[in-house]
Amino acid sequence: MSTDHHAGLEDIEVLESAICDINQKGLTFRGYDITELAAHSTFEETAYLLLNDQLPSQKELNDFRRELAAEYILPREITEHINHVPREAHPMAVLRTLISSLGLYDADAADNSGPALHRKSVRILAKIPAIVAAIARHRNAKSHVESNVDLSIAGNFLYCLTGKLPDAETERLLETTMILYAEHELNASTFAARITAATQADTYSCMVAAVSALQGNLHGGANQRATEMLLTIGSPANVPEYLAAKLKKKEIIMGFGHRVYKSGDPRVPVLRSLCKALSEKKNEKQIFDTAAAVEAEMLKQKKLHANVDYYSGLAYYLLGFSAEIYTCIFAMARAAGYLAHISEQLDENKLIRPRGVYTGKKGLKYQPLGSR
Numbered sequence: 573m574s575t576d577h578h579a580g581l582e583d584i585e586v587l588e589s590a591i592c593d594i595n596q597k598g599l600t601f602r603g604y605d606i607t608e609l610a611a612h613s614t615f616e617e618t619a620y621l622l623l624n625d626q627l628p629s630q631k632e633l634n635d636f637r638r639e640l641a642a643e644y645i646l647p648r649e650i651t652e653h654i655n656h657v658p659r660e661a662h663p664m665a666v667l668r669t670l671i672s673s674l675g676l677y678d679a680d681a682a683d684n685s686g687p688a689l690h691r692k693s694v695r696i697l698a699k700i701p702a703i704v705a706a707i708a709r710h711r712n713a714k715s716h717v718e719s720n721v722d723l724s725i726a727g728n729f730l731y732c733l734t735g736k737l738p739d740a741e742t743e744r745l746l747e748t749t750m751i752l753y754a755e756h757e758l759n760a761s762t763f764a765a766r767i768t769a770a771t772q773a774d775t776y777s778c779m780v781a782a783v784s785a786l787q788g789n790l791h792g793g794a795n796q797r798a799t800e801m802l803l804t805i806g807s808p809a810n811v812p813e814y815l816a817a818k819l820k821k822k823e824i825i826m827g828f829g830h831r832v833y834k835s836g837d838p839r840v841p842v843l844r845s846l847c848k849a850l851s852e853k854k855n856e857k858q859i860f861d862t863a864a865a866v867e868a869e870m871l872k873q874k875k876l877h878a879n880v881d882y883y884s885g886l887a888y889y890l891l892g893f894s895a896e897i898y899t900c901i902f903a904m905a906r907a908a909g910y911l912a913h914i915s916e917q918l919d920e921n922k923l924i925r926p927r928g929v930y931t932g933k934k935g936l937k938y939q940p941l942g943s944r
């Protein structure tokens with residue numbers, strides 16, 4: 573068998589992009605260090621930066637916020653659709669379906685011109701959080717809460733989720749995780765979005781492709797799985813035995829390892845300290861200590877570092893969200909990156925179509941059905 577191919581496209585540079593720079597020293601969005609953006613910017617500011625290649629002025633930010641808020645409200649057909657999905661369906665499956673449905677009610681859906689792309693980007697960024705909140709409420713048999721146009725995207729998500737105005741600290745914590753999640757170069761879901769965009773498919777198809785890829789356990793699904801693992805382990809004392817049993821069976825420990833970062837994920841220190849402070853405040857020190865113990869043991873035994881999903885999952889647990897919506901929160905943040913990449917792909921488009929190495933049978937002669 574030929575080995576002259578690149579399994580998983582590991583380390584292969586397939587296109588040029590001016591959106592996100594990942595290297596072993598850190599992570600930047602449009603040239604700005606992610607830790608600065610997480611500390612000082614808002615999610616709207618970061619989304620504007622990703623979409624427009626520059627930070628907004630105050631006026632531009634105000635206008636952008638107004639445009640977003642004007643798009644918070646969901647079409648009636650979408651809220652009705654949510655009421656009819658099975659309550660037990662995984663929220664990521666429902667979100668994937670509803671993003672597809674959303675495209676049916678967008679007159680710009682198939683228009684890939686610059687102005688239409690902008691309008692769709694605003695709509696998608698504004699509506700996904702409201703959809704995620706509505707899905708979460710529907711799962712718990714709670715009635716739909718209409719968006720509050722006076723709130724930020726993170727604030728409106730919390731409002732639609734709980735029906736109560738969020739406190740500033742919770743809103744800021746959620747927003748910080750969303751900034752850190754907003755973009756990450758050619759991860760599997762963004763690449764799926766770009767592959768789809770490169771065929772000149774409509775924006776909603778690109779978003780569905782992206783969210784479908786994000787759902788998997790090896791990608792965005794890891795935040796839910798990692799937190800469920802921490803809850804199963806229960807306390808730092810149980811960590812050695814738990815990990816020894818899993819690693820002996822060569823099982824993958826969710827929330828560890830990364831295709832690009834081999835010496836640590838630059839988003840982790842911000843999230844780790846956020847989780848530490850939150851766990852102390854919420855009297856949930858045991859789960860943080862368990863997380864820290866797993867992290868230390870994984871580094872010692874496997875030389876593997878925790879990744880963004882490990883601590884963002886824990887942050888969402890500490891913020892009181894149910895585990896099934898963690899990946900949806902990832903999706904509503906990463907939508908900013910997807911939309912920036914879809915637009916960039918269309919700017920200088922080339923169909924993405926690699927080759928495979930054929931390893932199947934050759935030269936067989938067709939046998940008529942009766943003689944097989």
Ligand SMILES: CC(C)(COP(=O)(O)OP(=O)(O)OC[C@H]1O[C@@H](n2cnc3c(N)ncnc32)[C@H](O)[C@@H]1OP(=O)(O)O)[C@@H](O)C(=O)NCCC(=O)NCCS
Nearest residue numbers: 789790791794823824825826827828829830831879880881
């Ligand atoms: C993220 C991930 C898919 C990257 O995979 P990759 O770059 O293809 O790396 P590989 O799967 O080739 O891993 C290399 C080795 O480390 C091991 N490894 C990688 N991540 C591991 C993990 N989380 N737990 C246990 N072992 C792991 C692999 O089993 C492999 O071991 P081997 O060489 O003995 O076969 C992988 O680390 C993973 O599955 N992590 C868990 C899921 C997760 O947290 N995803 C979110 C990513 S942000």
